Amino acid sequence: MTHDQYMALLPIYEAEYGFSFVVTDISGKVVIGDSCMTGCTCGNRSEKLRIESARQTLTFGEPIIGLCCEDGYARWSIPLMQNSELTGALVVEGVNLESDEQDMPQKVRKAAHALLELAIKHNLTNAASLQLAKLTAKKEQNRFLVIEASKETWAKDELRTIYLREEPGLLTAIKEGHTSEAMEILNRILTSIYSVATDSMELLKSCILELVVMMSRAAVEAGAEPSVILGNNYRFITDLSTITDEEDLAVWVRNMLDALIDRINKSEAYPHFMILNKALTYMEEHLHEPLKRDDVAKHVGMSPSHFSKVMTERLGQGFSELLNQFRINRAKQMIMQTNHSLTSIALECGFFDQSHLSRTFKKATSLSPGAYRKQHSLGQ
Amino acid sequence: MSNIEDLRTAVISGKRKDAKVLTTALLEQGIAPERLLEDALIPAMTVVGDKFKRNEVFVPEMLVSARAMKESMKLIEPKLIEAGIKPKYKAIIGTVEGDLHDIGKNLVATMWKGAGFDVIDLGVNVTPSAFVDAIETHEPDIVGLSALLTTTMPAMRETVAAVKATGKNFKIVIGGAPVTQTYADEVGADGYSPDAASAVDLAKSVLAA
Numbered sequence: 001m002t003h004d005q006y007m008a009l010l011p012i013y014e015a016e017y018g019f020s021f022v023v024t025d026i027s028g029k030v031v032i033g034d035s036c037m038t039g040c041t042c043g044n045r046s047e048k049l050r051i052e053s054a055r056q057t058l059t060f061g062e063p064i065i066g067l068c069c070e071d072g073y074a075r076w077s078i079p080l081m082q083n084s085e086l087t088g089a090l091v092v093e094g095v096n097l098e099s100d101e102q103d104m105p106q107k108v109r110k111a112a113h114a115l116l117e118l119a120i121k122h123n124l125t126n127a128a129s130l131q132l133a134k135l136t137a138k139k140e141q142n143r144f145l146v147i148e149a150s151k152e153t154w155a156k157d158e159l160r161t162i163y164l165r166e167e168p169g170l171l172t173a174i175k176e177g178h179t180s181e182a183m184e185i186l187n188r189i190l191t192s193i194y195s196v197a198t199d200s201m202e203l204l205k206s207c208i209l210e211l212v213v214m215m216s217r218a219a220v221e222a223g224a225e226p227s228v229i230l231g232n233n234y235r236f237i238t239d240l241s242t243i244t245d246e247e248d249l250a251v252w253v254r255n256m257l258d259a260l261i262d263r264i265n266k267s268e269a270y271p272h273f274m275i276l277n278k279a280l281t282y283m284e285e286h287l288h289e290p291l292k293r294d295d296v297a298k299h300v301g302m303s304p305s306h307f308s309k310v311m312t313e314r315l316g317q318g319f320s321e322l323l324n325q326f327r328i329n330r331a332k333q334m335i336m337q338t339n340h341s342l343t344s345i346a347l348e349c350g351f352f353d354q355s356h357l358s359r360t361f362k363k364a365t366s367l368s369p370g371a372y373r374k375q376h377s378l379g380q
Numbered sequence: 381m382s383n384i385e386d387l388r389t390a391v392i393s394g395k396r397k398d399a400k401v402l403t404t405a406l407l408e409q410g411i412a413p414e415r416l417l418e419d420a421l422i423p424a425m426t427v428v429g430d431k432f433k434r435n436e437v438f439v440p441e442m443l444v445s446a447r448a449m450k451e452s453m454k455l456i457e458p459k460l461i462e463a464g465i466k467p468k469y470k471a472i473i474g475t476v477e478g479d480l481h482d483i484g485k486n487l488v489a490t491m492w493k494g495a496g497f498d499v500i501d502l503g504v505n506v507t508p509s510a511f512v513d514a515i516e517t518h519e520p521d522i523v524g525l526s527a528l529l530t531t532t533m534p535a536m537r538e539t540v541a542a543v544k545a546t547g548k549n550f551k552i553v554i555g556g557a558p559v560t561q562t563y564a565d566e567v568g569a570d571g572y573s574p575d576a577a578s579a580v581d582l583a584k585s586v587l588a589a
Contacts, residue, residue: 183435190439191557194483195528246447247394250440257438336533337563376534 001080001090001124006032013118017111019095023080024050025088053077054089061134063112068093076112078119081126090115090124159207162192163214164315168277171218174264175274186257201249205240208253212236215260218273224263232259275300276314279307280322287326288350293319323350328364331357335369336376342369382406384420387452391424394444396451403452413459417496421449421456425494429577442576443483446490453493467498469587472514473524474502476535484556485526487576492524495580508535508542515543520550522583525569527556537567544568551586555579 001023010033014020022033028047049068054077056064068075075093079086092115097104119125166185173182189211197203216233220226236256243249279300283291296319297307312318317325331349334340340348346357361369382405390398406416428445431437460467471492475485482504489501500518502510515523523543527536536559540552554564555573564572571586573579 180435183438187432187435187439188557191483191528194439194443246440247396247444250394250438250444253438253440 001032001088001122003032005122009118009122013115017107017114019092019111021090021092021115023088024091026051026086028089030091031088050075050077050089050091050093051086053091054079054086057116058086058129059133060137061130061132063116065108065112073097074108076108076115078116078125079130080119080124081129084126084129090119158196159189159193159210160214161316163189163211167214167218167314168273168280171222171264171273172277174261175222177265179261182261190253201244201246205243205249208249209237209240212256212260215257215264219260219264222264222273229260229263232263273314275302276311279311283323284326287323287330288348291323291350324360324364327351328361331361331369332365332372332376335373345369382409384411384416387416387420388424388427391421391445391448391452392427394441394448396444396448399448399452400455403455407455407459413456413463414465414496416452416456417460417494421452421494422496425449425491426577426580429491429575429580433575433577439483442487446487449494450490453490467496469496469521469583470498470500470518471522471524471583472500472502472511472518472520473526474506474511474514475504475526475528476539477505477507478535482526484528484576485524488524488526488555488573488579491576491580492583495584497522497583506539508539511539511543512546515546515548515550519548521587522551522553524579524583525552525554527554527559533558533563540567540569551583551589553579553582553586 006023010020020033022030024047025031028050053064053066053075056066057077058079063076063078065074065076067073073093074095074097075091077089077091080088080090092111095108097108101107116125116130120127120130166189170182170185170189173179173185193204193207193211197207212233216229219229236252236259240252243252279296282296282299286295293308294304297304300307302310308319311322315322327349331345331351334345334348335342338345342357343354346352346354349357351357351360358368361367361372365372367375382402384406387399387402387406390402403416407413425445428437428442432442473485473489473492475482485501485504489499493499500514500520502514511523511525514520525536525539527533536554540554543552551570552568553571553573554567554569555575559572559574561572570589571582573582
C-alpha cells in the first residue's frame with residue numbers, strides 16, 4: 001500500500017467507523033501512520049502480535065477481534081498480500097471495548113469487516129485465499145458440531161455397555177425380591193447417566209428413556225405381559241415428553257422404575273438373566289482355573305451352544321471375550337493393589353504364564369503389565 | 381406463617397421453588413439463619429442421605445434434594461455472614477486429575493455446606509498443583525478428594541502426597557466409587573467415605589480427632 005493510497009483511504013474509514021488504522025510490514029512494524037493515534041495507553045503493542053492477528057484473519061477468512069493488552073483494549077488486523085504471500089497488515093488497535101459507547105461490540109465488528117472489505121476492494125489482500133479460508137473454517141465448525149452431536153451416541157453406547165453388564169444382577173435381585181440391592185444397581189447406572197448427561201436435559205431424558213427401553217425388554221423376557229408393559233410405557237413416555245425440569249424428572253424416574261420393578265417381580269418365568277447371572281458369578285469365582293465354556297454351560301444347566309447364543313445376545317460379548325476381560329480386570333486390580341510378582345498374578349488370573357499375561361494385557365490396555373504397575377501402583 | 385418443618389419437608393422432597401419461598405418467608409419472620417440451617421437443612425439432608433445409604437431413594441431424587449438445599453443455602457449464607465456467624469471449618473474439595481465426574485463431589489460439597497462448613501469447590505479434573513495452590517491460599521481445615529474411575533485412583537495418591545508436602549495442618553478425606561478404606565490407609569488419607577451421605581460424619585470425626 002502506498003502512502004498516497006493510505007492518505008486517501010484513512011479519512012474515509014475514520015469518518016465512517018470512527019477508528020484509525022496503520023500499515024505495518026511483515027514484521028509488524030508500523031511503516032505508514034501513527035501507531036499512537038488510537039488512544040490505547042497500555043504500550044503493549046507487540047509487533048509480532050499485529051502480524052499474528054493478521055494471520056488469524058487469514059486462517060479464518062474473516063477478521064478476528066482480539067485483545068491487544070490485558071486492560072481490555074482490542075485489535076484487529078487485515079493481511080496485506082501479494083498473491084498468496086503475506087507482506088504486512090492493516091491494523092486497528094487500542095480500541096477500548098469497555099467504553100460507555102452504546103453498541104460497542106456491534107460497532108467494532110462492523111468496523112473490522114469494513115476494513116477487510118476496504119482491503120479487498122482496493123486489491124490489497126488476496127480475496128480468494130480469504131474466501132477459501134472462510135469455507136474451510138466453516139467446514140471445521142460443522143465437523144465440531146457433528147462431534148458434539150456424536151457425544152450423544154457415545155453416551156448411549158457407554159450406557160448400553162454398563163447396563164448390559166449390570167442387567168443380570170439387577171434382574172436377579174428384582175426377581176428374588178432384593179429391592180434394596182436392585183436399587184443399588186440402578187443407582188450405579190443412574191450415576192453413570194447423570195455423569196455423562198448432566199448438562200443437557202434432553203440428553204438426560206433420552207438416556208433415561210434408553211434405560212427404560214432396556215428394562216422393559218428385560219421385563220418382557222422375564223415373563224411380564226408385553227401389552228401391560230407397552231401400556232405402562234406409553235403413559236410414562238407421554239409424560240416424559242412434557243417434563244422440563246429435574247424435579248419432575250426425578251419423580252418420573254421413581255415412578256417408572258417402581259412400576260418396572262413391580263412388573264418384573266410379578267412375572268413368573270425363570271428366564272435367561274438368572275442363568276446368566278449364575279454363569280457370570282461362576283466365571284468370576286473360577287477364572288484362575290482353565291475354564292471352558294462347556295463347564296460353565298454345564299454348571300448353569302444349558303447346552304453349550306444355546307449358552308453361547310444367549311450370552312452373546314444378552315451381553316454383547318462371547319464367552320472367551322468376556323472371560324478374557326474378567327481376567328484382565330482381575331490382573332489390573334492385582335497389579336495396582338498388590339506387590340505380587342507378575343508370574344504369580346498371571347497364574348492367579350488364569351493365564352498360562354507371564355508371557356501369556358503380558359501379551360493379552362498389552363493387547364487390551366496398550367501397556368505392558370510392568371508399565372501399568374509403574375503408572376498405577378500404590379504405596380511405593 | 382411458614383414453619384421450619386415445611387422447609388425441611390421441601391428439601392427432603394426436592395422442591396426447589398418451595399424451599400426458596402419458605403426460606404425467604406422464614407428469614408422475614410425473623411427466624412435466625414443458623415436455626416434454619418440446624419433445624420431444617422441439616423436434618424433434611426441427613427434424612428435424604430440415610431435413605432440413600434439404605435437404597436431407598438434413586439440418584440435423581442438425591443440430586444434434586446441437594447439442589448433444593450443449595451437454593452435455600454444461597455439465601456441463608458449472606459444472613460449468616462451478616463450475623464457474624466463464621467463457619468466452623470473451611471474445606472476444599474475437588475475431583476482429581478483425569479476425572480470429570482462431579483456428582484459425588486457436588487453432593488459432598490453441598491452436604492458439607494449444609495453442615496456449616498465454608499466450602500471451596502475446585503471443580504473437576506483438578507491437578508495436584510491446583511490443590512496445593514488452593515491450600516496455600518485458603519488454609520483449609522479439611523481437603524476432600526473424589527474419584528469415580530479406577531484409572532484415576534493413582535492421581536489421588538499423587539494428590540495426597542503433593543498436598544501433604546505443603547506441611548500445612550489439615551485433614552485429608554477421600555471418596556468415590558472405587559475407593560476403599562484399605563486404599564485410604566495405603567495412600568495416607570485421614571479418612572474415607574463410601575458415599576456422600578457419610579461424608580459429613582466422616583469430616584466431623586476426623587476434624588475432632
